[in-house]
Amino acid sequence: MTLVEACRAWKSVHGTLPAGLTLIFEGEEESGSPNLAPFLRDNADELRASLALICDTGMYADGRPAITTQLRGLMGEEIVVRAASRDLHSGNFGGLAANPIQVLVNALAGIKDDTGRVILPGFYDGVEELSNQLRAEWEDLGFDASEFLSRVGLKDPIGERGRSGLEMVWNRPTFEINGIAGGYAGDGFKTVLPAEARAKVSCRLVGTQDPQAIRAALQAHVRAHVPADCTVEFHPHGSSPACHMDVSDPAFTAARAALCEEWGREAAFIGMGGSIPVAGDFQRLLGMDVMLIGFGRDDDRIHSPNEKYNVESFAKGVRSWARILAALR
Amino acid sequence: MTLVEACRAWKSVHGTLPAGLTLIFEGEEESGSPNLAPFLRDNADELRASLALICDTGMYADGRPAITTQLRGLMGEEIVVRAASRDLHSGNFGGLAANPIQVLVNALAGIKDDTGRVILPGFYDGVEELSNQLRAEWEDLGFDASEFLSRVGLKDPIGERGRSGLEMVWNRPTFEINGIAGGYAGDGFKTVLPAEARAKVSCRLVGTQDPQAIRAALQAHVRAHVPADCTVEFHPHGSSPACHMDVSDPAFTAARAALCEEWGREAAFIGMGGSIPVAGDFQRLLGMDVMLIGFGRDDDRIHSPNEKYNVESFAKGVRSWARILAALR
Numbered sequence: 191m192t193l194v195e196a197c198r199a200w201k202s203v204h205g206t207l208p209a210g211l212t213l214i215f216e217g218e219e220e221s222g223s224p225n226l227a228p229f230l231r232d233n234a235d236e237l238r239a240s241l242a243l244i245c246d247t248g249m250y251a252d253g254r255p256a257i258t259t260q261l262r263g264l265m266g267e268e269i270v271v272r273a274a275s276r277d278l279h280s281g282n283f284g285g286l287a288a289n290p291i292q293v294l295v296n297a298l299a300g301i302k303d304d305t306g307r308v309i310l311p312g313f314y315d316g317v318e319e320l321s322n323q324l325r326a327e328w329e330d331l332g333f334d335a336s337e338f339l340s341r342v343g344l345k346d347p348i349g350e351r352g353r354s355g356l357e358m359v360w361n362r363p364t365f366e367i368n369g370i371a372g373g374y375a376g377d378g379f380k381t382v383l384p385a386e387a388r389a390k391v392s393c394r395l396v397g398t399q400d401p402q403a404i405r406a407a408l409q410a411h412v413r414a415h416v417p418a419d420c421t422v423e424f425h426p427h428g429s430s431p432a433c434h435m436d437v438s439d440p441a442f443t444a445a446r447a448a449l450c451e452e453w454g455r456e457a458a459f460i461g462m463g464g465s466i467p468v469a470g471d472f473q474r475l476l477g478m479d480v481m482l483i484g485f486g487r488d489d490d491r492i493h494s495p496n497e498k499y500n501v502e503s504f505a506k507g508v509r510s511w512a513r514i515l516a517a518l519r
Numbered sequence: 520m521t522l523v524e525a526c527r528a529w530k531s532v533h534g535t536l537p538a539g540l541t542l543i544f545e546g547e548e549e550s551g552s553p554n555l556a557p558f559l560r561d562n563a564d565e566l567r568a569s570l571a572l573i574c575d576t577g578m579y580a581d582g583r584p585a586i587t588t589q590l591r592g593l594m595g596e597e598i599v600v601r602a603a604s605r606d607l608h609s610g611n612f613g614g615l616a617a618n619p620i621q622v623l624v625n626a627l628a629g630i631k632d633d634t635g636r637v638i639l640p641g642f643y644d645g646v647e648e649l650s651n652q653l654r655a656e657w658e659d660l661g662f663d664a665s666e667f668l669s670r671v672g673l674k675d676p677i678g679e680r681g682r683s684g685l686e687m688v689w690n691r692p693t694f695e696i697n698g699i700a701g702g703y704a705g706d707g708f709k710t711v712l713p714a715e716a717r718a719k720v721s722c723r724l725v726g727t728q729d730p731q732a733i734r735a736a737l738q739a740h741v742r743a744h745v746p747a748d749c750t751v752e753f754h755p756h757g758s759s760p761a762c763h764m765d766v767s768d769p770a771f772t773a774a775r776a777a778l779c780e781e782w783g784r785e786a787a788f789i790g791m792g793g794s795i796p797v798a799g800d801f802q803r804l805l806g807m808d809v810m811l812i813g814f815g816r817d818d819d820r821i822h823s824p825n826e827k828y829n830v831e832s833f834a835k836g837v838r839s840w841a842r843i844l845a846a847l848r
Binding site for chain 1: 550591593595597602603604605606607608609610611612613614615616617618620621624625627628629631635664667668671672673674675676677678679684687688691692693695696697698699700701702703704705707708709710711712713716717718719721723746747748756757791792793794817820821822823824
């Protein structure tokens with residue numbers, strides 16, 4: 191929105207856009223953008239440009255402007271374990287029949303070890319250490335993981351032992367259980383052994399980790415925990431590799447200076463723990479460099495009830511884009 | 520119902536009941552009978568009798584009449600693990616913040632070892648081996664666990680290694696996860712770290728296992744898996760010790776003969792994997808012997824959709840009670 195408004199403002203003042211611009215509106219980002227990649231591929235000749243600008247990112251924690259130079263990828267998977275042909279009474283069958291919740295729980299419990307590392311074979315293939323430049327820039331940010339966590343009622347970073355808080359969220363891969371359901375979990379109690387149990391899990395990916403190889407390793411791990419009497423089904427939910435920008439491109443220097451003019455502070459080069467698969471699509475399918483600049487705040491509660499967008503971010507964000515477009519044209 | 524109908528039939532033929540009978544109707548058995556025990560205690564003098572007859576049990580697998588001589592007890596517990604003050608985006612917080620589903624899963628995974636034994640300290644205190652008489656009677660039943668399981672699409676008894684199928688369901692304690700929920704498990708996918716996760720678990724108990732001691736051991740085990748950033752809440756759901764009848768009481772011999780007259784086959788002495796807490800209440804609060812005779816079938820689908828009651832069980836069940844009342848008066 192800030193980028194669109196900047197174009198509108200520029201045109202109302204100058205009567206024309208600052209450069210040859212193609213605007214693409216993507217409404218399926220939260221569901222894995224199934225249609226954008228085919229569209230880019232089908233229209234590559236028309237769409238190819240010197241740079242893709244994406245405004246779906248955030249500022250640095252304390253309101254400092256930021257350019258996002260790397261995004262984690264994502265591998266999402268749903269796991270369904272089935273046992274008996276119907277729910278069973280735990281008095282009649284308990285202790286004798288397979289319980290799919292227990293099978294699922296056993297499969298999911300051991301995926302991370304006591305140091306926070308994922309034990310799936312090959313999981314860390316392609317995971318790269320930070321460059322010296324970015325490590326120094328990130329250290330300068332003075333990120334306080336405990337303070338960051340305190341905003342949501344927590345205090346202890348529980349990621350991989352020996353990693354900084356920013357590495358944990360920006361430059362290290364994860365395994366998380368995003369949802370689990372089985373049997374009866376409502377008010378009261380039902381003494382059932384359910385017929386099935388399911389979980390949704392996802393890995394955030396970095397470097398050149400291969401989502402499909404990790405999906406296969408996860409499936410193999412789960413299958414090894416499923417007894418003969420149970421079946422397991424897998425349903426893929428999204429798959430995108432991580433995305434790293436080349437910060438030596440002069441466009442990054444120009445945009446950094448433009449942001450400094452608007453906000454009075456140097457823009458940080460930051461990572462992003464989330465995924466914007468389309469950034470990688472522009473790189474891979476159109477061979478374009480990508481620059482991600484956005485003005486979201488840490489307290490925007492994204493993907494939570496009462497999500498908001500900051501009004502200052504909107505106004506100064508529009509002005510920022512006008513400055514960046516002027517610097518890049 | 521069969522017992523009530525037998526009394527009604529007897530009265531319509533003879534004009535009176537076969538003996539001094541007090542009929543008690545209990546509608547809260549599935550929710551732990553919170554009011555029956557106080558009622559029995561408050562009215563003990565009026566209610567005390569030579570024997571309590573309970574008709575809420577089943578026949579032996581192949582339609583053979585049966586007297587249930589032992590019931591497992593129950594300890595039910597709900598576990599709620601909470602982490603952040605709201606659901607978190609797994610991109611922003613994944614790898615850094617505690618995930619309550621993972622905490623819960625880790626706590627529940629190790630409660631049974633690879634041989635099917637529960638590892639909670641003191642769990643097997645009070646668990647008793649079968650008497651020689653019952654072991655011989657149970658062996659004569661020729662129970663085929665794989666055939667039993669095949670009726671619900673399964674085949675492998677997965678209980679404690681080295682135990683027979685009937686021991687697993689009648690004479691060994693269990694730990695089962697009856698329900699689990701956390702995060703988003705509906706259609707599609709949400710990349711959240713949820714604020715909370717919950718599970719309902721229960722143990723079937725045998726011998727003189729103490730439900731409260733086992734509840735305390737379970738809570739201690741779960742607490743040991745909860746990191747400093749999470750909280751855990753426990754909610755009890757039912758608590759009753761196992762119940763064993765004295766089969767040397769002459770009433771058992773008389774009832775066995777009466778059942779044989781009606782069904783043409785000797786009644787089996789069987790156990791029951793489920794719990795009927797009121798049986799223990801009659802024993803403990805009124806000092807009465809209890810005899811459980813019922814006519815439920817294995818395919819009744821109790822506690823499942825499409826539960827039914829067999830018509831032959833109803834008709835011959837009523838006649839059986841008339842014979843038993845005649846034999847006992």
